[in-house]
Amino acid sequence: MTDILADPHLLPAELRPYLDALVRRARTVCGRHLTSVFAVGSVALADYRHGRSDVDVVIVVAPSLPAQALRELAESLAHSSLPCPAAGLELVVYNSDFIAAPSSAAGYLMDLNTGPLLPNRVSFDPADSSAFWYVIDRSIAHETGRLLFGTPVRQVVAAPSRRDVHAALLASVREHAGGEGHLGDNRVLNGCRAVAFCRTGRWLAKREAAQMIAKSEEHFAPLIDTALRSFEHPRTAALALPTTDVRAFLAWVGDRVEEAATRTPC
Template identity: 30%
Template structure:
């Protein structure tokens, strides 16, 4: 990771410790930053924060102010930060509750969601259980339960269904690589039960299908070696195909 990213993560962790104090269990970097798949300029920083108890609204307001890109500039595409209670990280449901979901960045609209529930929390928990980089706090094995295969598979299906509504979306996936590579790693997980990075998923697909030009192009875009956007219908067909594979594994 570039030194400016490490410095930022240290500052972020200190802000969280100052605000949350003894309620804080740990701060964990997950996603591409913890999977050796970070791409400067295009990757965002995915951070999962775990607390013992519910967070007062006043603390959420402070965090939203202190962590805003305008106050604490993010040296990456953006910051995607979620806070969950330790209970939710250990007693899993299909849609775990979160205390706070926050995103900010130079070209991102800063968004604040002060509570809710979604199956996407399970993806965060699963990656932290296997691959988290501890920024502060307890070892991940003391915090996160392993997510059962079928539950995580359903989560990946939910994520791909969401991607189908955002194909070539200017904000979420302007060149289509995120939807394609998320589908690739979902396929890898469905077949091999391995939760890898987007790049690992793409390479796995190319082992199965060396002529898959859609995935080849997505990997080139991720490495900033191409700006050729594929056809939206072609992406959707691939997403539907992977969703069908995942659903078959659930049966």
């Protein structure tokens, strides 16, 4: 079978057959309406950890895609139809007109979560979801998105404004501070990545960001080191982190994001 993926050698070996099948199914369902398919998240940041990481994928389609095709695509890519080898698949479909302009909205046509460790969920209404996740993913996509098929990422995706990214990061910190539905290590490592972005203006992999923050903030280093050790385990074997320490760390992260936001031109 001929490779369909762009630069398959740059992808984790465990994911290549799956991503190849995902792109083929997207092409079959979307046909000429398919513009691009690319990876974001840990795959884009070269920090994918098999057994722990999700696969984050964005599909961009022409506005002329029939609405029924979205439902067909969700059925075709569901874990029951195409088993996901990672912890889960988080896939978002955007209209090419929407994603070509900066936006603070969720703005998706379809949001699909599926996989062995993710609850199956599909939404066709962006009002169902908190917008900040999508703003962050589009920012990562513009900077580091890894093309799987179609038109190059930066020709398709506009970078959200820095102000919108800071607002999204602050909303993310508040979400993680609540703790519900999030592993302790991921709450800490996402917090590290938020501060690293505010300091550098670049998206770093979670582990790289954590090492940066642990080095500069010695009083948080024990907590961050524990989060890093936990991140080496599968999700089902994650270490428990002290709730009080995690909340104190995230409060500090929130303050750093707010400070960065005040320095950002409107």
